[in-house]
Amino acid sequence: MDLIYLKSFMEAARCKSFTKAAENLGYVQSSVTTHIQKLEIEYGVVLFERIGRSMRLTSAGEQLYETFGRILELYEESKNRISRQVKGHLQIGTIESLIAFFLPDVFCRFRNAFPQISMQVYPLLEAGILQGIRSGQLDLGIMVDRPFADDDLHSLIIREEPLVLVAEPGHPLSKLGAVDVAALAGQSYIATETGCAYRGAFERLLRDHGVEYHVYNEFGSLEAIKQCVSFGLGIGLLPRIAVVRELEEGRLIALPFKHHEITFYTQIVYHKKKWLDPSIRHMIDLLMETEAESA
Amino acid sequence: MDLIYLKSFMEAARCKSFTKAAENLGYVQSSVTTHIQKLEIEYGVVLFERIGRSMRLTSAGEQLYETFGRILELYEESKNRISRQVKGHLQIGTIESLIAFFLPDVFCRFRNAFPQISMQVYPLLEAGILQGIRSGQLDLGIMVDRPFADDDLHSLIIREEPLVLVAEPGHPLSKLGAVDVAALAGQSYIATETGCAYRGAFERLLRDHGVEYHVYNEFGSLEAIKQCVSFGLGIGLLPRIAVVRELEEGRLIALPFKHHEITFYTQIVYHKKKWLDPSIRHMIDLLMETEAESA
DNA sequence: GCGCTTCCATCGAAAATATCGATCGATCCC
DNA sequence: GGGATCGATCGATATTTTCGATGGAAGCGC
Numbered sequence: 001m002d003l004i005y006l007k008s009f010m011e012a013a014r015c016k017s018f019t020k021a022a023e024n025l026g027y028v029q030s031s032v033t034t035h036i037q038k039l040e041i042e043y044g045v046v047l048f049e050r051i052g053r054s055m056r057l058t059s060a061g062e063q064l065y066e067t068f069g070r071i072l073e074l075y076e077e078s079k080n081r082i083s084r085q086v087k088g089h090l091q092i093g094t095i096e097s098l099i100a101f102f103l104p105d106v107f108c109r110f111r112n113a114f115p116q117i118s119m120q121v122y123p124l125l126e127a128g129i130l131q132g133i134r135s136g137q138l139d140l141g142i143m144v145d146r147p148f149a150d151d152d153l154h155s156l157i158i159r160e161e162p163l164v165l166v167a168e169p170g171h172p173l174s175k176l177g178a179v180d181v182a183a184l185a186g187q188s189y190i191a192t193e194t195g196c197a198y199r200g201a202f203e204r205l206l207r208d209h210g211v212e213y214h215v216y217n218e219f220g221s222l223e224a225i226k227q228c229v230s231f232g233l234g235i236g237l238l239p240r241i242a243v244v245r246e247l248e249e250g251r252l253i254a255l256p257f258k259h260h261e262i263t264f265y266t267q268i269v270y271h272k273k274k275w276l277d278p279s280i281r282h283m284i285d286l287l288m289e290t291e292a293e294s295a
Numbered sequence: 296m297d298l299i300y301l302k303s304f305m306e307a308a309r310c311k312s313f314t315k316a317a318e319n320l321g322y323v324q325s326s327v328t329t330h331i332q333k334l335e336i337e338y339g340v341v342l343f344e345r346i347g348r349s350m351r352l353t354s355a356g357e358q359l360y361e362t363f364g365r366i367l368e369l370y371e372e373s374k375n376r377i378s379r380q381v382k383g384h385l386q387i388g389t390i391e392s393l394i395a396f397f398l399p400d401v402f403c404r405f406r407n408a409f410p411q412i413s414m415q416v417y418p419l420l421e422a423g424i425l426q427g428i429r430s431g432q433l434d435l436g437i438m439v440d441r442p443f444a445d446d447d448l449h450s451l452i453i454r455e456e457p458l459v460l461v462a463e464p465g466h467p468l469s470k471l472g473a474v475d476v477a478a479l480a481g482q483s484y485i486a487t488e489t490g491c492a493y494r495g496a497f498e499r500l501l502r503d504h505g506v507e508y509h510v511y512n513e514f515g516s517l518e519a520i521k522q523c524v525s526f527g528l529g530i531g532l533l534p535r536i537a538v539v540r541e542l543e544e545g546r547l548i549a550l551p552f553k554h555h556e557i558t559f560y561t562q563i564v565y566h567k568k569k570w571l572d573p574s575i576r577h578m579i580d581l582l583m584e585t586e587a588e589s590a
Numbered sequence: 591g592c593g594c595t596t597c598c599a600t601c602g603a604a605a606a607t608a609t610c611g612a613t614c615g616a617t618c619c620c
Numbered sequence: 621g622g623g624a625t626c627g628a629t630c631g632a633t634a635t636t637t638t639c640g641a642t643g644g645a646a647g648c649g650c
Binding site: 002004027028030031034035052053 | 608609610611612616617618
C-alpha cells in the first residue's frame with residue numbers, strides 16, 4: 001500500500017477523471033488506472049462508478065475519500081513538522097524575470113515548510129547557472145531555456161514560458177493580424193543582456209531569416225527594458241509573466257508573434273550526482289506544483 | 296512511501312530491535328533496516344539512536360511515532376469499515392482439535408472484521424482437507440501436518456504444534472526420565488481416526504522401530520479419547536493445545552516423549568490459483584498473527 | 591582478555607512491482 | 621458517421637524490494 005495510490009485516488013476523485021489526475025500528478029493515465037485498481041482489489045470493492053464516460057465515487061469510495069484525506073493530511077503534517085527542524089542553506093541561481101514574477105510565491109511557501117533553511121538567490125544568466133550547478137556552487141538552478149539533455153545535469157521542465165514581443169500601444173506592427181519574422185525587419189530591439197538564452201534564440205532566428213534589426217540598447221534590468229519599450233524606443237522580447245501587469249494596464253501591447261524556435265520552458269536544473277535533501281526535494285516539488293496551478 | 300515502512304518503524308520502535316521487528320512482521324532483518332533507512336532519508340533525520348547495541352527513538356522519531364500510529368490506525372479503520380460491508384461466504388476445512396482449541400478465538404476476531412461474511416467449517420481429516428482445497432470446494436484449510444510442498448497448493452506454517460503422549464496420572468511410563476520409542480512396546484494406544492496425519496506418523500514410527508502396540512480403540516472424538524486415557528485404557532497422542540486443561544488439572548499427564556518424526560505444524564493450505572478475497576486474506580492474517588502471540 | 595553470541599549495516603543477486611507507451615473498445619459530440 | 625476523448629489492457633522496460641550472506645561493533649561469560 002503505497003501512499004501514492006491514495007494520492008492518485010484523491011486526485012482522480014477531485015478531477016472526476018483518471019486522465020486529468022494523471023496529468024496533475026505527472027503520471028500517464030494507465031498508471032492512475034493501475035493505482036485505483038490496486039486500491040479496489042485491496043479493499044475488495046469498486047471505488048468509482050464508471051458510467052459511460054462520466055465518473056462518480058461509489059459510497060465505499062466516498063467513505064475512503066474522507067479517510068484517505070486525513071491520512072495524507074497527517075502525512076504532510078508529519079513532514080512539515082520534521083522539516084521545520086532541519087537546518088541548512090540553499091544556493092539557488094536563476095534569472096531576473098523569474099526572481100521578480102515567479103519565484104517569490106514559491107520561496108514564501110518554502111519558508112513556511114523550512115523556516116530554518118536560509119537561501120541565497122543569485123540573479124544570473126543561463127550560462128552562469130549551468131556553470132554554477134556543474135561546479136557545485138549552486139544547489140539548484142531555475143531558468144528559462146529550450147529543453148536540453150546533459151550527461152551531468154537533470155533538467156525538469158516546469159511549464160512552457162510564453163515569450164511575448166512587446167511594443168508601445170499603437171505601434172505600427174500591432175495593426176497586423178499576425179507578425180512573422182520578416183515583418184520585424186528594420187525594427188529597433190531593446191534587448192536583455194548578452195547571454196540571455198531567449199535573446200540569443202531570437203537574434204539567431206532573425207539572422208537565419210536574413211532580417212536586419214537594430215539593437216537599440218541592452219539592459220540587465222527588466223524595468224529599464226519595459227520603460228524603454230513603453231516610450232517607443234523599440235520592441236522587446238520578454239517572458240509574458242514579466243509584463244502581464246503592463247499588458248493589462250495597456251501600457252504595453254503584445255505583438256501577435258509566435259515561432260516554435262522561441263518556444264521556451266521554465267525548468268529546474270540540478271546536478272545528477274547531487275544528493276537531494278528533503279529541503280531541496282521540497283523546493284523542487286513546490287516549483288513543479290505551480291505547473292498544475294497555472295495550467 | 297509504502298505503509299509497510301511505517302509498520303516496520305512502529306514495530307521496531309515497540310521492540311527496540313530491528314531483528315525482532317523483522318521476525319514479527321515476517322521479514323528478514325535487512326529489510327527492516329532498509330525500511331527505516333528509507334524513512335530516515337525521506338525525512339532527512341535520524342530516527343533511531345543506535346548507541347552500541349541499545350536502540351532509542353530520537354526526538355524526531357518519537358514525533359513520527361505518534362503520527363504514524365494515527366495514520367496506521369486510520370488505515371486499519373478504513374479497511375474494517377469497508378470490509379464490514381462486504382458480503383460473502385467462506386468454506387473452511389479443518390481438524391477437530393483446532394476447531395475446539397485454536398480457531399474459536401480467530402473466528403471471533405474475524406467476525407468482528409467481516410460480520411457479513413458467513414462461514415461453514417467442516418471437521419475433516421487431512422486428506423479430506425487437501426481434496427476439498429484441490430477441488431475448490433474449500434476456500435481454506437487449516438490442519439496439523441508436516442511441512443510439504445505442492446505444485447497446486449500453498450502451505451503457510453503458522454507454528455509448530457507440539458504433540459504430547461498423554462497417559463493417566465501414575466502410569467508406569469511416567470516414572471521414566473525420558474520415554475523413547477522402544478519403551479512404548481506393548482502399550483495400549485487410544486487412537487484418533489484412521490487417516491489422522493499424526494496418528495499415521497506415530498504408528499509408522501512404531502512399526503519402523505519394530506515396536507508392537509495395540510490399538511485399543513479409535514474415536515473421532517477428542518473427548519472420548521481423553522476420557523478413555525484418563526480411565527487408564529491406554530495412552531494417546533494428541534496436540535498439546537487439546538489437553539492443556541487436563542494436564543493443568545492433573546487429570547492427564549504428558550509422557551516425556553519426543554521424536555523429530557512427529558514434529559508437526561499447524562498450517563494454512565489454499566489453492567495457488569485461488570483469488571484471495573480481502574476476507575480470506577484477513578483470515579490468513581489473523582491465523583498467522585497468533586504465531587507471534589503464542590511465541 | 592578472548593572467544594562467542596547478538597545486533598545492525600551493507601552488498602549483490604533475484605524477484606517483484608511500477609511505469610510507460612501503444613492500442614483497444616466504448617462513449618460522446620458534432 | 622467520423623472524430624475526439626476516456627478508461628482498460630498489455631507487453632517491455634526500469635525501478636524497487638527482498639532476501640541471504642557477510643562484515644563490523646558491542647556485550648557476555650569464562
